[in-house]
Amino acid sequence: MTAATPLSKEARRARRLARFKKQYGNNWQLYLMLLLPVIWLFIFCYLPMTGIQIAFKDFKIRQGIWGSPWVGFENFERFFTSYQFTRVLKNTLLISLYSLVASFPLPIVLALSLNVVRKAAYKKFVQMVTYIPHFISVIVIVGMILQMFNSRIGLYGTVYTALTGQQAPDILSKASAFPHLYVWSGVWQEVGWGSIIYLSALSAVDPALHEAAIVDGASRFKRVLVLDLPTVLPTATIMLIMNAGRIMTVGFEKVYLMQNDLNLTTSEIISTYVYKVSLGPTGGDFSLGAAIGLFNSVINLILILLVNAVTKRMGGTSLW
Amino acid sequence: MTKAVIHKTKVKDPLDDRIFYIVVYVILGLLTLITLYPLIYIVSASFSDPFSVLAGKVVFFPVGFSLEGYNRIFSNDRVLTGFINSIFYTTAGTAVNIVMTVLAAYPLSRKELKGGSVVMVLFTFTMIFNAGMIPNYVLMKDLHLLDTRWVMILPAAISAYNMIIARTFFSANIPRELLEAAQMDGCSDFKFLLSIVIPLSKAILAVLVMFYATVHWNSYFNAFLYLSSDELYPLQIILRDILITAQTAASDTSDAESALEIQGLAESMKYSLMIVSTIPMMCIYPFAQKYFTQGVMIGSIKG
Numbered sequence: 001m002t003a004a005t006p007l008s009k010e011a012r013r014a015r016r017l018a019r020f021k022k023q024y025g026n027n028w029q030l031y032l033m034l035l036l037p038v039i040w041l042f043i044f045c046y047l048p049m050t051g052i053q054i055a056f057k058d059f060k061i062r063q064g065i066w067g068s069p070w071v072g073f074e075n076f077e078r079f080f081t082s083y084q085f086t087r088v089l090k091n092t093l094l095i096s097l098y099s100l101v102a103s104f105p106l107p108i109v110l111a112l113s114l115n116v117v118r119k120a121a122y123k124k125f126v127q128m129v130t131y132i133p134h135f136i137s138v139i140v141i142v143g144m145i146l147q148m149f150n151s152r153i154g155l156y157g158t159v160y161t162a163l164t165g166q167q168a169p170d171i172l173s174k175a176s177a178f179p180h181l182y183v184w185s186g187v188w189q190e191v192g193w194g195s196i197i198y199l200s201a202l203s204a205v206d207p208a209l210h211e212a213a214i215v216d217g218a219s220r221f222k223r224v225l226v227l228d229l230p231t232v233l234p235t236a237t238i239m240l241i242m243n244a245g246r247i248m249t250v251g252f253e254k255v256y257l258m259q260n261d262l263n264l265t266t267s268e269i270i271s272t273y274v275y276k277v278s279l280g281p282t283g284g285d286f287s288l289g290a291a292i293g294l295f296n297s298v299i300n301l302i303l304i305l306l307v308n309a310v311t312k313r314m315g316g317t318s319l320w
Numbered sequence: 321m322t323k324a325v326i327h328k329t330k331v332k333d334p335l336d337d338r339i340f341y342i343v344v345y346v347i348l349g350l351l352t353l354i355t356l357y358p359l360i361y362i363v364s365a366s367f368s369d370p371f372s373v374l375a376g377k378v379v380f381f382p383v384g385f386s387l388e389g390y391n392r393i394f395s396n397d398r399v400l401t402g403f404i405n406s407i408f409y410t411t412a413g414t415a416v417n418i419v420m421t422v423l424a425a426y427p428l429s430r431k432e433l434k435g436g437s438v439v440m441v442l443f444t445f446t447m448i449f450n451a452g453m454i455p456n457y458v459l460m461k462d463l464h465l466l467d468t469r470w471v472m473i474l475p476a477a478i479s480a481y482n483m484i485i486a487r488t489f490f491s492a493n494i495p496r497e498l499l500e501a502a503q504m505d506g507c508s509d510f511k512f513l514l515s516i517v518i519p520l521s522k523a524i525l526a527v528l529v530m531f532y533a534t535v536h537w538n539s540y541f542n543a544f545l546y547l548s549s550d551e552l553y554p555l556q557i558i559l560r561d562i563l564i565t566a567q568t569a570a571s572d573t574s575d576a577e578s579a580l581e582i583q584g585l586a587e588s589m590k591y592s593l594m595i596v597s598t599i600p601m602m603c604i605y606p607f608a609q610k611y612f613t614q615g616v617m618i619g620s621i622k623g
């Protein structure tokens with residue numbers, strides 16, 4: 001750049017255009033590729049966010065999102081003061097904490113055990129079998145639960161009757177049994193799948209370390225404790241913390257399918273309640289549903305950001 | 321590999337090791353058995369005489385072999401329509417998923433793309449914040465997508481998580497030199513994507529196909545919220561009606577005798593329905609096992 005030789009307007013514009021072309025022109029095809037996904041992203045992910053205002057309005061379908069009158073925090077107040085508030089909050093937290101604790105250790109035990117097995121065929125077989133349930137749809141899983149735990153015709157009922165000679169109590173409509181059925185069927189379904197991530201962590205153990213330990217006379221069990229376990233521990237911590245960030249997210253699908261009128265005291269959670277007050281057969285209150293949904297989303301967001309900050313501090317493994 | 325060699329050089333395991341191995345094999349055996357038993361029970365029940373199932377005679381093997389349940393399924397119009405719809409949603413939906421995901425992931429994997437990081441942030445944000453059930457429903461309504469086949473395909477066209485997996489794969493596995501050489505020869509970005517990137521990325525494409533296809537086949541949430549016509553319903557909704565809604569209705573009946581009577585026939589269908597609806601997943605399972613684990617591992621190494 002030689003001093004301030006005044007360039008004509010045209011020359012400057014031409015230079016700017018050339019620079020612009022160099023920066024974007026070469027890559028125009030890449031932008032063209034991105035066009036469709038970005039349009040999709042705005043329509044299906046960001047456009048609904050304008051609908052969040054429903055939570056602060058008295059939404060009438062006829063008047064639409066923008067035309068309905070504002071009511072401030074009235075919908076939130078209605079939720080916080082209703083008797084359902086503590087119930088759904090408590091149930092959501094209870095179910096997710098319970099599944100967090102119950103589903104955490106077993107995949108680790110499975111991975112550690114699989115890693116010990118020396119017969120490749122046996123290892124393959126166990127893996128093959130334990131991954132299967134992951135591919136079964138939630139409807140079929142719930143269908144299986146309802147069939148097998150039916151107190152009259154299910155396996156549970158017939159075994160109970162065979163052992164005690166009495167009709168089995170109906171546990172499917174017992175509120176106190178709901179969390180156990182929900183959580184343990186989930187553990188059954190995901191234990192194998194959950195072990196994959198730990199197995200991949202274990203494959204990173206340097207075989208030389210095992211050799212050295214054998215030379216030092218360490219038993220296999222000892223090697224699991226001092227070599228394998230410390231290897232999966234960081235992964236395990238991260239999984240635990242990440243799941244903790246999802247503590248307010250209990251999927252709608254399975255809970256809704258397992259609900260019946262008799263177990264609602266333990267099975268009504270935030271997402272099913274949102275559905276019922278708004279879109280369900282007896283619902284219709286869109287504003288209340290949107291408010292509860294927003295309340296849940298914001299808490300989730302805060303939790304995940306918190307968790308991310310914690311993992312970042314712990315060892316740089318951030319979610320993004 | 322090395323581990324096996326180490327062990328072969330040893331003549332015999334010491335006693336404590338042998339005990340430990342036995343304990344491990346027992347733990348694994350138990351886990352396998354617990355996983356397998358309900359599956360075997362369902363399969364056996366589906367091939368058994370419905371009244372033997374109701375009487376609790378089926379414990380492990382089929383009792384009074386019968387294909388009645390399967391007969392009833394294949395003569396049930398709702399099940400057949402649902403099956404065909406599900407196949408359509410799964411294939412069409414997965415095709416759209418793959419095209420859209422690659423179109424997003426590839427450009428975003430190129431470092432020289434200005435503004436790419438902004439798009440990444442926008443995608444990532446959708447993973448941690450959702451507008452919620454109601455705003456989404458109102459949008460589908462405003463877009464006139466309710467109760468159309470589109471609503472099963474468009475809203476779920478890209479999963480941000482899968483897109484990020486693909487992007488990680490592209491940036492790690494497509495060498496920069498390859499792009500430069502191709503550009504030297506005047507290869508355009510579209511041509512490069514189609515004739516070089518795609519053939520080199522079969523592994524990740526297989527992972528994506530399977531991730532997306534299982535979700536399409538197994539999910540019922542979108543159909544449940546957005547569809548209302550029988551002829552559009554995917555199989556999972558029909559399954560819900562037969563397996564779950566009917567079930568609760570029957571257990572509400574106080575008269576045990578008549579309930580048993582009604583159930584007898586319906587029951588024969590339920591187990592075979594579970595089998596038939598899960599078979600497509602089990603068909604892709606052998607491939608899935610190989611690629612899914614790979615996918616999970618790519619997913620765990622974030623870019």
